[in-house]
Amino acid sequence: MTRTASLGMYDMPWLHSANDALWTGIAARLRAAGLSGVPETLDRDRPLGEIWRDPALRLAQTCGYPLMTQLADIVAPVAAPVYRWPGCSGAAHCSVVVVAVGSHYEALGDLRGGRAAMNGRDSNSGMNLLRHAVAPLATDGRFFGAVVETGSHLASLDHVAWGQADVAAVDCVTFGLARRHRPDLTAGVRVLAETAKSPSLPFVTRASASAEEIALLRRALAEAIADPELAAATEALGLAGVEPVTAEDYEIVLAYERQAEAAGYPALA
Template sequence: MAWASLPMYPWPQPLTEHYWQWLRQHLQQLGEPQLPASLSWPEDYLAHWREPGMLLSQSCGYPVSTLLQAQVQVLGAFHYQLPGCADWRYSSALLVRKSDAGSTLADFRGQRAVCNERHSQSGYHALRAEVAALAGVQPFFAQVRFSGSHRASAGMLAAGEADIAALDCVSHALLARQQPQLFEQLACIGHTRLQPGLPLITAASTPAATVARLRQAIRDSLRAADLQPFLQATAIGGFSPLDLADYAGIASSAEYWRGAGMAEW
């Protein structure tokens, strides 16, 4: 049984479901059989991404380049028309409370960081790489806590429970639209280095012909008149076909700092 999901960003669910229905109809026109009738909304992302029947999903660059290498194929990545993005690459926004708006990352030595979770490229590994450039393998933050989500990390910053967080710049922009009162309390003091954006993926067992149809349907969707509300709401402006090799640098960076002794910081 085939499954499809688009779970990673806080997109409006009705518009996201409409986007899938458009893709589904277009894939049928391209000759693709046995398509899921609607999107799945998984709670356990890793288990979902490992399902052999996964037709389409969106993941994070770190698990794709490490935990999921043998189980998925990368279709490509969207381009987002937002600060901190460039073509198919993205970065993380370094967020602090507004009272610290004039600071730099170096000023947060000895302060408290909050990350969404350890398998997150944008919330954990991107910040770790930036800190490593300042401190090597020496302790930098006095405390690193894990919130469970970018939204929760922002809430902890605003509540004074942490001093700095790295949020995927796309999540940052979309969440700020949804919760302006929360994000008005925060400031962005910079962005991490550009990395490949969140990959659209399919199961390793998906046939090459289906992979080609998926990529074509996604490209074609960007020109569909009735998908403009979805594309505007999500700030999607393009798509680049990519593969697992494009994400290898993420795994290499994480392994380098782990080998250097910076497994936890």
């Protein structure tokens, strides 16, 4: 049986070649270790939610919030990536809170009653970390005047840059990738603040994978990222390495949710 692989969390069209090269390096190492059914190519045809739930999943990357709220018995964490982008520290990252260039905002409190853009309600970086950041400022469960769901971090950047929203929280890895490869996408915004940090987006496999397979996947990731022949790809992705993680490492994501709820702010609003 040929299994499924995806690197879809940071797989914008302008990063396809880098992710393809990285996967080729990972796949070669998995085959050399004796794993069968390693796919030749990444799955870009199906929604990520479907790929994460595929019983044939070999390797994918997901967000820490759905990992803890939707996928607990479906996937198993393999490793957390270490990125070189500003806002990252080891295998942890934050979101950057962005507003339009030329806007008058100087602090989070200035955004009261404004319009917030988020990529999705199931996003740690676009929703959960922003909710946690503004919860102490909320009154009667509200802080923003309106919240719009855009579908992606890049769309949220676009909303802010063009005045369709006043603020968005964008994963600092996405922001770093866009600023490096597509500076036109970040030219219209500026960073107002950074959120609290949480573990970076985990590489995962199916929950039924053996401990041996998880160890092989982790080693293949580490070796491919360290391979000098893949330096162009890993530099483009900002990847410096991986660190072992378990689901328990992502409990902080739920702790941020509980802290917002304790402050009377259970939903981004």
